[in-house]
Amino acid sequence: MRVVPLSPPSDVSRRGIPEATVARLPIYHRVLSHLAERGVATVSSEELAAASGVTSAKLRKDLSHLGSYGTRGVGYDTEYLVYQIARELGLTQDWRVVIVGVGNLGHALANYGGFASRGFRVVGLVDADPLRVGERIPAGRDGELIEVRPLVELETVVLDGEASIGVIATPASAAQAVCDRLVSAGVTSILNFAPAVLSTPAGVDVRKVDLATELQILAFHEQRKHPEVRA
Amino acid sequence: MRVVPLSPPSDVSRRGIPEATVARLPIYHRVLSHLAERGVATVSSEELAAASGVTSAKLRKDLSHLGSYGTRGVGYDTEYLVYQIARELGLTQDWRVVIVGVGNLGHALANYGGFASRGFRVVGLVDADPLRVGERIPAGRDGELIEVRPLVELETVVLDGEASIGVIATPASAAQAVCDRLVSAGVTSILNFAPAVLSTPAGVDVRKVDLATELQILAFHEQRKHPEVRA
DNA sequence: AGATGTGAACCAATTCACAGCA
DNA sequence: TGCTGTGAATTGGTTCACATCT
Numbered sequence: 001m002r003v004v005p006l007s008p009p010s011d012v013s014r015r016g017i018p019e020a021t022v023a024r025l026p027i028y029h030r031v032l033s034h035l036a037e038r039g040v041a042t043v044s045s046e047e048l049a050a051a052s053g054v055t056s057a058k059l060r061k062d063l064s065h066l067g068s069y070g071t072r073g074v075g076y077d078t079e080y081l082v083y084q085i086a087r088e089l090g091l092t093q094d095w096r097v098v099i100v101g102v103g104n105l106g107h108a109l110a111n112y113g114g115f116a117s118r119g120f121r122v123v124g125l126v127d128a129d130p131l132r133v134g135e136r137i138p139a140g141r142d143g144e145l146i147e148v149r150p151l152v153e154l155e156t157v158v159l160d161g162e163a164s165i166g167v168i169a170t171p172a173s174a175a176q177a178v179c180d181r182l183v184s185a186g187v188t189s190i191l192n193f194a195p196a197v198l199s200t201p202a203g204v205d206v207r208k209v210d211l212a213t214e215l216q217i218l219a220f221h222e223q224r225k226h227p228e229v230r231a
Numbered sequence: 232m233r234v235v236p237l238s239p240p241s242d243v244s245r246r247g248i249p250e251a252t253v254a255r256l257p258i259y260h261r262v263l264s265h266l267a268e269r270g271v272a273t274v275s276s277e278e279l280a281a282a283s284g285v286t287s288a289k290l291r292k293d294l295s296h297l298g299s300y301g302t303r304g305v306g307y308d309t310e311y312l313v314y315q316i317a318r319e320l321g322l323t324q325d326w327r328v329v330i331v332g333v334g335n336l337g338h339a340l341a342n343y344g345g346f347a348s349r350g351f352r353v354v355g356l357v358d359a360d361p362l363r364v365g366e367r368i369p370a371g372r373d374g375e376l377i378e379v380r381p382l383v384e385l386e387t388v389v390l391d392g393e394a395s396i397g398v399i400a401t402p403a404s405a406a407q408a409v410c411d412r413l414v415s416a417g418v419t420s421i422l423n424f425a426p427a428v429l430s431t432p433a434g435v436d437v438r439k440v441d442l443a444t445e446l447q448i449l450a451f452h453e454q455r456k457h458p459e460v461r462a
Numbered sequence: 463a464g465a466t467g468t469g470a471a472c473c474a475a476t477t478c479a480c481a482g483c484a
Numbered sequence: 485t486g487c488t489g490t491g492a493a494t495t496g497g498t499t500c501a502c503a504t505c506t
Contacts, residue, residue, distance in 0.1 A: 026448065027444065029447070030426060053430070090453065091447065091450065093454070095450050095453070103339065104338040104339035107335040108334065108338075111335070120446055188453060189449040189450075189453045197284040199284070207445050207449055213258065214422055215328075215422060218436055218438055219320060219420075220253050220256070223320075223321035223324070
């Protein structure tokens with residue numbers, strides 16, 4: 001049945017941006033930032049799309065979900081659009097992040113430039129290994145040193161740091177337990193690098209980044225390119 | 232056991248598995264491997280789906296694209312299904328991988344267990360930093376030591392190692408140049424960790440893993456959970 | 463003229479619900 | 485009886501093509 005759109009027909013941006021669009025906004029944001037730095041004042045959908053690796057139709061449709069921020073016959077004002085996307089993504093706030101697991105991957109995350117650069121602040125590092133506890137790691141762009149705290153203090157670190165985002169960079173075997181503790185300490189968004197499926201209560205978002213999965217997807221397509229071997 | 236179809240059965244699995252399905256096969260594969268290790272002989276779609284974080288309807292539809300490997304009223308034979316998925320994904324071959332950029336992230340990738348565990352072999356490490364060149368890094372499960380080679384030797388490393396997959400873990404500024412060189416040396420699949428959009432000729436697959444993007448997507452949803460601030 | 467913004471058509475993926483088989 | 489496998493319905497996303505506005 002199609003009828004009632006209930007409340008919000010009126011204005012342009014009725015709440016609810018398609019998930020596929022949300023996933024591309026960070027790319028547009030990064031590309032636009034670079035353009036702005038280089039002093040480019042306006043871009044057409046065609047140019048921005050090419051630089052972002054999408055089609056111009058898709059780009060325009062994506063941006064249309066945010067509002068009418070372009071000028072017909074001209075294009076988009078770079079600075080203005082960067083700001084609008086940043087606002088939509090919530091990059092104007094600063095998000096406090098705790099990283100659990102400070103092996104090579106955790107280290108890489110802690111001093112990853114893009115991490116701190118856009119509104120994310122590492123406020124805590126936790127590790128189970130006593131040898132790593134106490135180490136001071138430069139986290140974020142400003143290179144502020146953060147001390148690695150023992151696993152037992154996970155809750156304290158989250159609470160004291162008022163973190164709402166947790167990053168899990170532990171072995172798979174520890175991931176669910178760490179997740180549970182992060183959630184009970186108040187974390188409501190989790191980025192999971194451990195190759196494990198996490199279950200969380202409703203209201204907690206989880207995104208996973210799985211290196212092995214990505215490689216396997218590549219392998220699948222690679223296999224089809226060479227119809228040589230028929231096992 | 233089962234009646235082995237050996238050669239592609241020609242009928243059920245017409246070529247062309249949906250991309251969304253391909254992206255989930257690695258998860259099923261991992262979950263099934265664990266079940267098999269624990270001695271579980273059969274699983275229902277309901278159980279496997281729960282352990283994989285999907286719905287049972289989706290799981291059955293996914294598996295149906297591979298063939299009819301289940302038994303009505305019973306479920307799926309764990310070992311058998313692991314093998315079928317592995318074959319479909321090409322995990323029965325061994326894929327040779329070169330990693331460019333051996334910072335923290337590159338290190339993490341090189342000795343990531345899941346890397347070597349399922350048919351992927353690191354055959355080369357390359358870095359632009361003279362201080363890192365010469366270092367020997369234990370890559371993969373068997374801990375084989377691989378020496379970091381200078382950037383000028385990138386092509387040699389790819390050719391000698393007969394690598395078809397390249398991993399880019401360099402700064403964004405170097406990514407496109409590295410990509411071009413990998414491709415011209417014969418790499419046809421690329422996993423890109425640098426926050427940059429890569430362009431490649433047709434026939435070369437690129438997948439990207441972007442930490443900043445993932446965090447920004449989380450932030451977007453996080454923002455909507457707390458309708459406090461209205462900027 | 464030259465670009466955006468968007469309905470309409472199209473295509474892909476998910477969900478539903480049940481027929482079919484062990 | 486119980487669970488798989490799958491058409492049909494639905495939802496979500498992409499592409500097309502053009503009306504609209506500067």
